[in-house]
Amino acid sequence: MEDQIKYLINIIKGNDFHDVKPPNIYNNLKKMLGKPLVANVDYDSETLEKQSEVESMVNGIYQDILDSHRHINNHFEIEKHGEFVNRSLTIPLPGYYKGYDANHSWMLYWLTNANCLLGQQENELEMKDLIVEKIKTLIVDNGKGGISGGANQLGHLASSYAAILTLVLVEEFDLLKSISSNLYQWMMSLKQDDGSFIMHYNGEADTRSMYCALVIGSLLNLLNDDFTHGCLSWVQKCQTYEGGFAGVPGTEAHGGYTFCGVACFFLLNKSLDNLNIDKLIRWSVARQYQLEGGLSGRANKLVDACYGFWIGGVYAMIETFIKAPIFDRDSLKIYLLNCAQDSVKGGFKDKPNTRVDFYHTNYSLLGLSCSEYNFESGDLLAYDFKTNEINDDTNVSPINPVFGLPHGKAEACRKYFNN
Ligand code: FPP
Ligand code: ZN
Numbered sequence: 001m002e003d004q005i006k007y008l009i010n011i012i013k014g015n016d017f018h019d020v021k022p023p024n025i026y027n028n029l030k031k032m033l034g035k036p037l038v039a040n041v042d043y044d045s046e047t048l049e050k051q052s053e054v055e056s057m058v059n060g061i062y063q064d065i066l067d068s069h070r071h072i073n074n075h076f077e078i079e080k081h082g083e084f085v086n087r088s089l090t091i092p093l094p095g096y097y098k099g100y101d102a103n104h105s106w107m108l109y110w111l112t113n114a115n116c117l118l119g120q121q122e123n124e125l126e127m128k129d130l131i132v133e134k135i136k137t138l139i140v141d142n143g144k145g146g147i148s149g150g151a152n153q154l155g156h157l158a159s160s161y162a163a164i165l166t167l168v169l170v171e172e173f174d175l176l177k178s179i180s181s182n183l184y185q186w187m188m189s190l191k192q193d194d195g196s197f198i199m200h201y202n203g204e205a206d207t208r209s210m211y212c213a214l215v216i217g218s219l220l221n222l223l224n225d226d227f228t229h230g231c232l233s234w235v236q237k238c239q240t241y242e243g244g245f246a247g248v249p250g251t252e253a254h255g256g257y258t259f260c261g262v263a264c265f266f267l268l269n270k271s272l273d274n275l276n277i278d279k280l281i282r283w284s285v286a287r288q289y290q291l292e293g294g295l296s297g298r299a300n301k302l303v304d305a306c307y308g309f310w311i312g313g314v315y316a317m318i319e320t321f322i323k324a325p326i327f328d329r330d331s332l333k334i335y336l337l338n339c340a341q342d343s344v345k346g347g348f349k350d351k352p353n354t355r356v357d358f359y360h361t362n363y364s365l366l367g368l369s370c371s372e373y374n375f376e377s378g379d380l381l382a383y384d385f386k387t388n389e390i391n392d393d394t395n396v397s398p399i400n401p402v403f404g405l406p407h408g409k410a411e412a413c414r415k416y417f418n419n
Helices: 002-013 025-033 046-067 078-090 095-100 104-117 127-136 157-169 173-190 207-219 231-236 255-267 277-285 312-322 329-340 358-372 409-418
Strands: 373-377 383-387
Touching: 025 046, 025 329, 046 329, 078 104, 078 358, 095 104, 104 127, 104 157, 104 358, 127 157, 127 173, 157 173, 157 207, 157 409, 173 207, 173 409, 207 231, 207 255, 207 409, 231 255, 255 277, 255 312, 277 312, 312 358, 312 373, 329 358, 358 373
Parallel strands: none
Antiparallel strands: 373 383
16 A cells, blocks of 8 residues: 555656556555446446456456465466467468468568567577568569568558568568568559558558558658658548547547557657647546456457557557556556466467467567556657566567567668668
């Protein structure tokens, strides 16, 4: 209690937030269990029924920890996650991945990124050659058609983004250089008069496609005035009355789109003064739920580990701007380690009673990193990380939240292309 009061007083006094020692995790858990459940209201709906199921599962897990006096934060199974990722990169994909046939470049990014976040250096592994050879099979017409998600498929901005991040992770900059001017032409062919980009020939434009184009442009040093023309005003229109960002103007705010929208301001080197920051903070902090400690993607929906990054990354970006902490790091970490981690086979899942997958493994690790580091930035794209001392160290790498990469990777690529 005393620690909590000191913590709050320090925040109110406006002290440097990374020097403040947040409350102890065990007390945190009691606090999380101390409020009535959200779903305990006296009317029925499908959403409440689902919320109630999640709350009773999570409540059971946390109550069990409290009853058995187990320490909740000392079991990050780093080796098991490493084995899970390496196994996934080397064995044929299980049958239920057939629905991912347009996501080959994404799967490479999720697994390679997870490996790097766990401290493995892909460029030192023989795996690097396999990864690069695989990506070459996805490059369409030397980049003139972008990069696809699967062999013989259409080039797609999101698949291109994932493939390029993978090449950045393994530091294969020469290959990127050889296709960068073709990629520029291809992306310009996707640019619309209103400033947005469509995902692919005849495709849809949204905050995801804008983010993917700007990430590629920023990494490969392609962000000239023609490229960025109209981007800021288009993305500004996607902030909704709730405060988060939607896919396109006039639709519902969502964590995935909000991540993309907010990151666009950084990529365009525009301050968050260019959006409604108060509303954004209000909507973002409402994504963290009292009992679960995890984050949801939108109002009245369920927590899911992947929002540890889609929303956790938004928190990180906001923190660099307002220079104060805006979420409960311990609670997010408690959710990720106790409700999403598979401590036997390795990997992470959305929530209890679901199956681990590559996507949730990558975004949970990125989320864990957001919960373990404080984010500060002078120059919008140069991050200065401070370890958050209260959390036991899981040894997950610090990240650059704008790119969703371990810290240093995007920076090395930008340096290569700026020379
Ligand atoms: C809703 O899913 C999901 C969306 C509306 C879009 C999510 C967008 C992202 C995750 C961002 C993608 C980013 C890039 C870079 C391509 P749902 O209804 O199943 O989930 P929910 O119930 O949690 O809202
Ligand atoms: Zn998810």
